[in-house]
Amino acid sequence: MKAAVVVFPGSNCDRDVRVALEASMGRPPAMVWHAESTLPESDLIVLPGGFSYGDYLRSGAMAAHAPAMREVVARAKAGVPVLAICNGFQIATEAGLLPGLLMSNASLRFVCKDVHLRVEHSQSLFTDCFRAGQVVRMPVAHRDGNYFAEAEVLDALEDEDRIAFRYCTPAGELADGANPNGSIRSIAGIFNETRTVLGMMPHPERLADAELGGEDGKTMLDRIVAALG
Amino acid sequence: MKAKVHITLKPGVLDPQGKAIGRALASLGFSGVGEVRQGKLIELDLQADDAESARVEVRAMCDKLLANTVIETYTIDLEP
Amino acid sequence: MKAKVHITLKPGVLDPQGKAIGRALASLGFSGVGEVRQGKLIELDLQADDAESARVEVRAMCDKLLANTVIETYTIDLEP
Amino acid sequence: MSAPAAPAAPAQAEPAITAELVASHGLSDEEYARIEALLGRAPNFTELGIFSVMWSEHCSYKSSRIWLKTLPTEAPWVICGPGENAGIIDIGDGQAAVFKMESHNHPSYIEPYQGAATGVGGILRDIFTMGARPIANMNALRFGSPDEAKTRHLIAGVVAGIGGYGNCIGVPTVGGACEFHAAYDGNNLVNAMTVGVADAGRIFYSAAAGVGHSVVYAGSGTGRDGIHGATMASAEFASDSEAKRPTVQVGDPFTEKLVLEACLELMATDAIEAIQDMGAAGLTCSSVEMADKGGTGIELDLDRVPVRETDMTPYEIMLSESQERMLMVLKPGREEVAQRIFDKWQVDSAIIGRVTDSGRLVLKAGNAVVGDLPIRPLVDEAPVYERPYLEPAPRAPLAPADLPADPPPMQALARLVGSPDLCSKRWIWEQYDHMVMTDTVQRPGGDAAVVRVHGTDKRLAITTDCTPRYCVADPKLGGAQAVAEAWRNLSAVGAKPLAITDCLNFGSPEHPEVMGQFVGCVLGMGEACRALDFPVISGNVSFYNETNGHPILPTPTIGGVGLIAGSGRMATLAFKAADETVLLIGATEGHLGASLYLRDILGSEAGVPPPLDLAAERRNGDFVRGLIERGLVSACHDVADGGLLVALAEMALATCPAGEPIGVRIAPPAPADDAAPLAAWLFGEDQARYVVSAPAADVPTIMAAARAADVPAQAIGHTGGDALTLDGRGAISITELHRAHEGWLPDYMAAPI
């Protein structure tokens, strides 16, 4: 299996995701600089977290126009799986890979902490390591993670089983206090129509190592890697 | 030539910053403030010398980068 | 009554956002763009009915909360 | 030798040098006379500006230098002590830890967000300038009284600014401190520390060598911001300080991230001869220091300096404190490699001069020489003051009769853990990305943060500490205690303490009382550093933290770094299981003088701080570290502010996030005639103490080891239950304590700013 991580000016979780993927894959993914207009052959493309272009103007807006993104969009359309984490999720929405967008947290403050997520749909490359309804723990770290889309879009996401994760209490209930950023309908991650693109605000790569306090992220990455051979 | 681009959220789109500002104003004792919305103001120095072509150019900038037309609208003011 | 507050950085204050936007526009092929500055636009619905008192009120809001007068200046537009 | 001809007058008209102009540059008459004597002529405007910043307190350490020299700076593991951008220690396997702490107090009061943000940006540059990748940030904050109108605004801005910068650049902020006292009204403190890791064989220094080599500028364009930041940090605030506002700088963490990556990439190519960031006093300080260290000269063509504003004068270019800028000397022929790397990272760069052998700083603009100064005098002949100082009169020890009646201990405990100083600072650290780089193995909330050295099984422990109420009561003891507490916090997680950086925050050195505090604290620090083998490898002095004659409490913040290697075992403070034995290590006499209990519960700031026995400190700490290394303890916490009962509560509180809390039950000592009152045993702040928990089966081994090491140890109770219980004196539920502990700061910050 081959993976590629796209690095933008201001990405800062590129190394973290590389380390976690390498642990799962047994060899490192290709690191692709945003200015490249071709991507290496890959079975998985990762858009990592960070602050591409400082999150200036709108988070993800400038990175969405990077030459490498044209290629990412084309590959995604052709069915190559794309995992877009945090700033990667923001970039994916700005690039039109996923609907809606990530606005400022309702608190207007950056938030970094472990949150609980309810797995909403487990029939996808990214989530079939979990059961639907299972509660997992992963960290968030963002200032613009407040998912927003118009009602029709949200209804369609729900009807088509395209909501991957929702923020929840440790017991799996949806509650305002369990939603770290004010996301509409507690959405933490969504799929594209074919469930081959996953955008999520939480960072699986940050709990992919027991010493860091948890391994739910590792479970996820290991399974993706295994499924892609 | 100078262009001023005003970017505002479409009506109906939730505006966390505007809401937070509204709450803060109320708690500071400013009463009678209704809805508050926060937008962006982008000022550009342009080399174009005719307004029409400048407007076309700035519109293209907005559609491509400056505004996210899914949730935002914009207006352009040109000043010579 | 509606108030529009335009908040811009004082001249000379570094504007990292404007700088990054300028570069991004250039790399998207928009040539001839000089300096770019990003500011804020805040729109308020007010209950006041006379413009003079509204202006005084909004100015107070700016000084107290909306603008960071250490590095920003503001202008107020009122619309009935 | 005759003085060289005076430089030409620059194109723009410049102010004439008058007595008022000299005074407005913060130079005294004697200092100005010295400048004229050194030059053999009057300086021009640009040169006056250069002297004023180089000779400012901030850059020249003129009031502190003679005292700083008394601090121990050496140990076998020290690679580089004070004097460079940051200090360096050997952490084995050819790796080095590079660290330093800096203050950004004055800017953070004027514009909290940007002041704090640029403080973080500045300290990060000090670290990567040396070839180290920054791996952790810390922040030590002090604010005025929570009742003061401005405090909330300052906290909100400072915390957002620290997060805004560190989060964006992707370096985790893993810990810090945040306390309150009315003495900081109008003079809050923002001390930022960065730790980096470098290859011990690939460290970069600032000495400019190689006559003829190119001097390269890289980073943001120079603007008019921050001109005279260094002199601002060298003058006390008057109430009209708001007028100084335009000197605020805005941080651009995105650009700094690019500069960081570009510099590290360039450093890997072996193109750099010397490098220095542009911090306080900008291009002036960086070029002068580089030339001074290298014993060379530098010639700069100011027309080639990247600027972001029009019509900048030489004076402005030389004194600007625009952020995110670096200055370097390249090895010959490496200009193109450098250009390619800077272009890749979209970092502006330019060759702006060359190294000379003249020993002079020569500035050219518009084909004319606009400044020409000898380098050595700018640095070495900077004034050094032996300021008069007054040692504070010793305080009277607290007489038990002076104490008001104690409230019930559980009530006092609930108030303490929910007080501004002792409450959870979660509201702060959740705004900091403390996990990026995925090596944070002890997140904020413990005695020290612990981060892995990437790709190895070594870990670095990091802490910041200071107890200003001790420093004001007894400066020498307070200075020593700050060092001892840092050492203790590192030991409490199982790390071997290696070295410290410091940030010495005081009022005006021109006031003998303040100078006396400074001298006392430095002498105390030195004593503790020597006794604990804990040298000072970098640091910073921030004077003039006073407004209208009211100085802050003396606050010598200590940043300590330790190493966990070998067994790799570390300890955390949360109890791990019920029915374990809880032991108190160290001797307890019950010292309530200058304690938090006395201040926050009994309403008095009187008394003398607890005595410090540095030999016992070392013995007890080495012992506890040994227990951790042998895997004998399941939890460990040092006893500090609030004493024993607070330490026990903190260990129980730390179990809350994981689910069902684990409580603790202890038996107070049987009252004897001469025993200290119960409150003194529970809340006294006797030093060199730790609480550990261990499975009952291991207790005999621990007790035997304690006897052998001559370390006092006693079993005081057991873990379990859902309350903190004091036999015969009541109990309080951990959930209730948790609510008080977690509640104060968010509730306080929820009110309108």
Ligand SMILES: Nc1ncnc2c1ncn2[C@@H]1O[C@H](COP(=O)(O)OP(=O)(O)O)[C@@H](O)[C@H]1O
């Ligand atoms: N400003 C801050 N930023 C990050 N963490 C903080 C801050 N203030 C306090 N903390 C964390 O809260 C915990 C308690 O702080 P403190 O009481 O100063 O610890 P100690 O007494 O062990 O030195 C520590 O883990 C510290 O890192």
Ligand SMILES: [Mg+2]
């Ligand atoms: Mg401690």
